[in-house]
Structure formats: C-alpha cells, structure tokens
Amino acid sequence: MWFPNRGYSTTLPLLILHDHLLTQSENNLAIAAVFSDLSKAFNPVDHQILLNKLYHYGIRGVANDLFRSYLNNRKQFVFVNQQRSDPNTIKCGVP
Numbered sequence: 001m002w003f004p005n006r007g008y009s010t011t012l013p014l015l016i017l018h019d020h021l022l023t024q025s026e027n028n029l030a031i032a033a034v035f036s037d038l039s040k041a042f043n044p045v046d047h048q049i050l051l052n053k054l055y056h057y058g059i060r061g062v063a064n065d066l067f068r069s070y071l072n073n074r075k076q077f078v079f080v081n082q083q084r085s086d087p088n089t090i091k092c093g094v095p
Helices: 011-026 047-056 061-071
Strands: 074-076 088-090
Antiparallel strands (some): 074 088
16 A cells, blocks of 8 residues: 655545555455554653663663764754744753
8 A cells, every 4th residue: 555755744644544444345355454652652751861771771882872962962942933042952852
C-alpha cells in the first residue's frame, strides 16, 4: 500500500487506509491492523536522566559524548512577525 511523502496533509493517509480496508472487506479478505499511541513518545525528559540511562544501557564513550554534546547547552527561541524572543536553554524534552 502506498502512503504519501511530505507535503500532504495527515488526512490523505487516513483516506488511503480507509479505502484499502473497504476494498479488502468487499473482497472478503482478512483485515488486521496494529495501532500505536505515540502521544507519550515526546513528553519532556530530563537530559541528564536520559544521558544516565543511556550510560546504564551501555551507550558510553564517544557515542555518549555525542548525545551529551547534542543535548547540552541547546537554545531555543521563537520568531514571529519579525520579532525574536530571547533564547532559552533547553534542559528537557527531545530537540
């Protein structure tokens, strides 16, 4: 089954799936689906706790240093109507 790439709304894949399921049903074919709730996947996670868990599970040395470098001292700001907010350091969450 084909699903669209970037540039399409989130509705189109649902319509494609719906059409596919109806076609399968009309042809008396078996239908199985697995749905996963990823709503918690991007909840804020403290960077230090994440780094400690990675270390605990064997991500050490250069690999851990890479994650640490990526997470430490990251800044974020908002740019709206030609106005930029002051940058804030991000200490939790997935950048």
